Amino acid sequence: MSPRGAASTGHEPAPATPAWAADLLDGLREAAPGASAIALGVRRGSEHVVIATGRTAWHGAAPAGPDTRFETGSLTKTFTAVLLAEMAARGEVALDDPIARFLPRGAAPHLPVGRITLLHLATHTSGLPRLPPGFLRRGAPAWFSNPYAGYSPAELRRALARTRPRAAPGTRVHYSNFGVGLLGILLTRAGAHGSAGPDAAGAGPADDGFARLLAGRVLEPLGLTRTDCAADRPQATGYWHRRARPAWRMPALPAAGAVRSSARDLLTTLDALLDPAGPPALPATLRTALAEVATPRLALPRTGRRIGLVWNLRPRPGHDLWHHSGGTRGFTAFAGFSPQTGVALTALANTGPVLTGAFIQRAYLDLRALARDASTA
Structure with missing residues (x-):
């Protein structure tokens, strides 16, 4: 070559x-x-x-x-970080905002002490597990092809309410796709509804809402014409042990890994x-x-x-x-x-x-x- x-x-x-x-x-x-x-x-x-x-x-x-x-996988998270900082610069969110500010009442994880903030999500110190509860069982049949593809936003909403953090927020670094994916949902809600209060319906729009917000606030101003979350645009074929893989899809957690x-x-x-x-x-x-x-x-x-x-x-x-x-x-x-x-x-x-x-x-x-x-x- x-x-x-x-x-x-x-x-x-x-x-x-x-x-x-x-x-x-x-x-x-x-x-x-x-x-x-x-x-x-x-x-x-x-x-x-x-x-x-x-x-x-x-x-x-x-x-x-x-x-x-x-496909860039977790490099997506670096774009999510820019989006968080851009929205903070606008005054739409603050890094120390608790996640409960952007969730329906009763949807936030149960915490015996402390509170999870947006900064905790962006620094992997939220205490949330790497993956949502129940995800491994749901994604196991497609583990070597696309385990996230069949995991829906509705399943994520249900999982979030029953999540039990592994550590008090801010006390331990624990890498979490769940945490940064949740961050994207919260930013999408803040961008769509301003200061979305706890009585707002639902726990966040689908993946296209995050994609639109990221494009408008970050990708388009930077002139990134080949960068987005679209799985249906032309891209290289991915391989795992020289076996072609389907295009990666993350409908529930796009902010954690959907960017190409x-x-x-x-x-x-x-x-x-x-x-x-x-x-x-x-x-x-x-x-x-x-x-x-x-x-x-x-x-x-x-x-x-x-x-x-x-x-x-x-x-x-x-x-x-x-x-x-x-x-x-x-x-x-x-x-x-x-x-x-x-x-x-x-x-x-x-x-x-x-x-x-x-x-x-x-x-x-x-x-x-x-x-x-x-x-x-």
């Missing part, structure tokens, strides 16, 4: 791919042998490279390119996170949000690591590395950036994550090396 794409300054197409970027792409390809397509976006200061290799499916498909859409994107769009997003003050055409609330998501909110004991709004932070000598990864049954995704060095990297593969985490680890090490070199240059 040969690289296809663009090497440029400011994303202007250029005829040649730098050798260093081709080497990065080769390393990522070796780390994901089950993928038919790999895409890479890199920023080093003012230099941008967006390239891809392979085809969108193993047989009879078009070549992959910088605009090929991949391209290497070009993800690099544009990372550009905005590196320089949240511009471009001037962005709404002021979105510029504020981009700065807020990369603000550390809590420190993990004994590790030195921190968490912002969804994003993970690893301090390094002289610079920081913000990063997040994602996966569905047929795709693996990574994105990261270093504000002090002006470095960013995103990598996409159309094969599901493996237990070793080889693709994610390769992408993270590449980001770390680029940031280290930039910081010592």
Whole structure:
């Protein structure tokens, strides 16, 4: 497979791919042998490279390119974080709002002590389990294809009321698809109804409500034309052990993992996170949000690591590395950036994550090396 794409300054197409970027792409390809397509976006200061290799499916498909859409899995959560911060900048919500403010009376989980806030959901400190009660039983028949597809918003509403958090809010980091998916529902209600009170009917609109809100507040202003939650738009075919997987669907929890994107769009997003003050055409609330998501909110004991709004932070000598990864049954995704060095990297593969985490680890090490070199240059 040969690289296809663009090497440029400011994303202007250029005829040649730098050798260093081709080497990065080769390393990522070796780390994901089950993928038919790999895409890479890199920023080093003012230099941008967006390239891809392979085809969108193993047989009879078009070549992959910088605009090929991949499922991003939990990278979706980073977009949900921007939406939360944007709505907070508008004054529609506050990070310390209790989730009960946006739920019908009696719908919130029972808590013996404390209360769950939006910030708890965005930092995985809500105490909510990774998945809603009853989800494993419901999704088991489709576990290796699409376990979320048959899980409805009505089932989520019923599960929420009987949820028993595993820890008091704010006391423990416990990664939760349930929590961030719930965050998306609450933001959708706030966006649709203003300050939706506890007597409002229902526990949130369907997944298209979140998709519309995210598009209008975040994706469209950033110019991300290949990024959305639509499962019916053209995208690469996903593979699990070289077996084609159906398009990923999450009707009840879209904010946790339904976004599709391209290497070009993800690099544009990372550009905005590196320089949240511009471009001037962005709404002021979105510029504020981009700065807020990369603000550390809590420190993990004994590790030195921190968490912002969804994003993970690893301090390094002289610079920081913000990063997040994602996966569905047929795709693996990574994105990261270093504000002090002006470095960013995103990598996409159309094969599901493996237990070793080889693709994610390769992408993270590449980001770390680029940031280290930039910081010592």
